[in-house]
Amino acid sequence: MDGTKRADIKTGAAVYIVLKEDQRTGKLTRGIVKDILTKSPTHPHGIKVRLESGAVGRVKKISAPEAVDD
Template identity: 75%
Template sequence: MTGQTRSDIRIGAEVDIVLKKDQRSGALTRGKVKDILTKSPNHPHGIKVRLEDGQVGRVKQIHE
């Protein structure tokens, strides 16, 4: 599942995100969602989240 729709993302869900510094390379970082930072219901580049370890990025993949 892609991370473009806010309602698909839950606190504690395991996701792959792209950090700001990795936007050019597209390198993914996996972690569990602590906070959902994007307020709009959807975003074309992915919903911005904060992981439990404090890293912030846009969700590219949601793992069930």
């Protein structure tokens, strides 16, 4: 599932995001959603979120919670 629809993303969900500094390379960072920052219902580049680690980026992929390693 991609991360372009706000309704698909919930606080506590396991996601893969692209950080601002990684936009050129497309490197993914995984984590758990702490806050959803995008207010609009959709965004073509992905919904912006803050992870529990404090990292901020746009969701590229939503995964199962057990897929995230701490």
